[in-house]
Amino acid sequence: MIFLLLLLFVFIVLVLLSIRIVKEYDRGVVFFLGRFRDVRGPGLILLIPLLEQMTRITLRTITMQIPSQKIITKDNVSIDIAAVAYYLIVDPAKSVIAIENITSAINQISQTTVRNVVGQFSLDQLLSQTPDINQKIKDVIDTHTEPWGAKVTAVEIKDITLPDNMQRAMAKEAEAERERRAKIVAAEGEFQAAVKLGQAADIISAHPVALQLRTLQTMAEISTEKNSTIIFPAQFMTTVQEAIKTLKIDSSKS
Secondary structure (H helix, E strand, C coil), X not given: CHHHHHHHHHHHHHHHHHEEEECCCEEEEXXXXXXXXXXXXXXXXXXXXXXXXXXXXXXXXXXXXEEEEEEECCCCCEEEEEEEEEEEECCHHHXXXXXCCHHHHHHHHHHHHXXXXXXCCCHHHHHHCHHHHHHHHHHHHHXXXXXXXXXXXXXXXXXXXXXXXXHHHHHHHHHHHHHHHXXXXXXXXXXXXXXXXXHHHHHHHHCHHHHHHHHHHHHHHHCCCCCCCCCCCHHHHHHHXXXXXXXHHHHXXX
């Protein structure tokens, strides 16, 4: 009786050891006596106790931080760059058989690739062509990870730290650029004003009375202030009389 109970106990333990539950986003890489057999899951999996072993591999996208590192750009500027990479396992068997620790391997190759690719560009290109550089880094990393059964979906440079002297130089450059644009706008305004004044002078020279009428209008505007005193020069009064005489002659002719 005791022997039967012992056998029943051993059988139950072996059954429990053979049962595995693999989630929807995982896969089980099964080895039989150390040799790769197949990839199983998701759902309930039965293993041969003591003869089969299973390694779980997730198929979800993994976010991997690429730590900040010092990089010298093509124009010899020392900067600190931090990035982030996204990858997922597309072949669970290769990710277990082809490499020992795929997460560590991708992290190391990502750091090296970021340093090598960024070093091929100048600082201005790095700041203005970031999407293209991200794509190039992704393509290079993806080439290395493909034999490991992993696919890199995206790489993003998330932080660029410049030296203090470079930040001051860029601030001065930006300020000089703003002053240049302001001077150009002011010069364009002066040019347009000069053109309009020239056109007005041509019209006034063709009609001398227009200048006197404009002067009278200006004086009328000044007279709205109660504390204003207007002095009419004698020659101006003579000119006004001539203007009035001209207007009378023109009205009589009409």
